[in-house]
Amino acid sequence: MAPSLLSVIDFSSKTLNPKSTSWATTCNEVTRALEEHGVFIAKYDGAPQEVEDAVFNSLPDLYNLPIEVKRLNCSDTHHGYIGQLPLLPLYESFGLQNPTTEEGVEKFTKLMWPSGNGTFRYVRVFLSSLELWMKEATACTAVAVQIEDFGCGRGEVVDPGKVKIVVNVSKVCHITHCRSDASMIAKSYEIEEEYESLHKSMVHVLGIQKYATPQGNDGSPVGIGPHTDKSFFTILRERQIGGLQIKTKDGDWIEVKPSPSSFIVIATDPFTAWTNGRIEGPCHRVIMKGDQERFSVSLFSFIKDLKIKTPQKLIDEEHPQLFKEFDHYKYVHYYMIEGNKSECPIKSYCGI
Numbered sequence: 204m205a206p207s208l209l210s211v212i213d214f215s216s217k218t219l220n221p222k223s224t225s226w227a228t229t230c231n232e233v234t235r236a237l238e239e240h241g242v243f244i245a246k247y248d249g250a251p252q253e254v255e256d257a258v259f260n261s262l263p264d265l266y267n268l269p270i271e272v273k274r275l276n277c278s279d280t281h282h283g284y285i286g287q288l289p290l291l292p293l294y295e296s297f298g299l300q301n302p303t304t305e306e307g308v309e310k311f312t313k314l315m316w317p318s319g320n321g322t323f324r325y326v327r328v329f330l331s332s333l334e335l336w337m338k339e340a341t342a343c344t345a346v347a348v349q350i351e352d353f354g355c356g357r358g359e360v361v362d363p364g365k366v367k368i369v370v371n372v373s374k375v376c377h378i379t380h381c382r383s384d385a386s387m388i389a390k391s392y393e394i395e396e397e398y399e400s401l402h403k404s405m406v407h408v409l410g411i412q413k414y415a416t417p418q419g420n421d422g423s424p425v426g427i428g429p430h431t432d433k434s435f436f437t438i439l440r441e442r443q444i445g446g447l448q449i450k451t452k453d454g455d456w457i458e459v460k461p462s463p464s465s466f467i468v469i470a471t472d473p474f475t476a477w478t479n480g481r482i483e484g485p486c487h488r489v490i491m492k493g494d495q496e497r498f499s500v501s502l503f504s505f506i507k508d509l510k511i512k513t514p515q516k517l518i519d520e521e522h523p524q525l526f527k528e529f530d531h532y533k534y535v536h537y538y539m540i541e542g543n544k545s546e547c548p549i550k551s552y553c554g555i
């Protein structure tokens with residue numbers, strides 16, 4: 204196992220000041236980390252510990268429900284309940300649709316606990332703090348892509364003036380929670396226009412994963428096997444157990460060390476296509492060790508009713524277009540049906 208070289212980037216609100224040069228530096232760090240490993244650790248203390256405890260403490264209750272109740276969580280977009288898979292005996296997961304809305308969490312809670320569950324509602328509180336941050340993180344990535352577009356390479360100092368409009372807008376979102384300022388971006392840069400429309404078409408699913416401990420001495424420790432994510436972006440939180448491993452471009456596995464107030468941000472297949480291959484979704488897996496079961500929650504974003512298209516500005520003679528535009532849900536469906544047999548499903552699906 205290679206030592207962990209993953210970047211830890213501080214997103215706590217004090218350092219997120221769009222007027223300061225530290226914001227532009229953060230954007231650069233994000234780009235570099237994502238270009239290198241497709242993943243980074245985001246320090247963010249905006250989700251209060253009690254809320255997080257409430258969320259994770261309510262998860263055993265969810266998994267202790269009878270199997271026929273768990274199976275009530277079905278979905279036509281492959282985000283229902285998964286469990287009892289002979290090839291993945293340790294793994295179970297739920298997909299909670301629209302988790303950042305009150306209705307989404309309410310609907311799921313009623314389905315699982317018709318007479319209510321007072322604790323589970325904290326999921327929404329937890330996610331609203333996470334969602335604010337996620338807006339910043341994805342905006343930050345868009346800014347980073349844009350910086351590259353201005354010809355500023357790795358490690359160079361970025362002129363903050365160039366990223367001002369985008370940065371200000373994302374901060375406004377952070378404060379007001381609204382996106383009425385989109386036209387500002389649309390006027391400025393082509394890539395921002397495309398990013399904005401993607402952002403408007405973004406929906407979320409909360410993945411709630413449980414990994415049991417391996418059975419007996421010869422039980423396989425594989426919680427979930429090597430895969431790349433099919434969401435547009437993944438933000439993951441786990442509970443101090445460890446076990447997530449990321450494959451580097453050299454083929455080594457890096458263990459992601461659990462740490463408090465941290466989220467793991469993972470690029471994905473659709474993100475690879477959107478950035479014209481600049482940022483690749485990394486292969487990752489979960490290997491269980493020790494005798495504690497493991498829970499994790501992941502905020503997966505998806506693009507609905509709008510094709511994902513590489514921004515024109517990321518295509519030139521040096522960077523010819525690598526992917527055709529595609530529908531995100533059709534790609535997910537393709538993956539579930541046949542793409543999972545391919546070495547690189549996004550290339551097989553829409554590669555040029």
Ligand SMILES: O=C(O)CCC(=O)C(=O)O
Pocket residue numbers: 410412427432439441447487488489498499501
């Ligand atoms: O639980 C984890 O740490 C990873 C989960 C994961 O990779 C996924 O759900 O796609």
Ligand SMILES: [Fe+2]
Pocket residue numbers: 430431432487
């Ligand atoms: Fe994953």
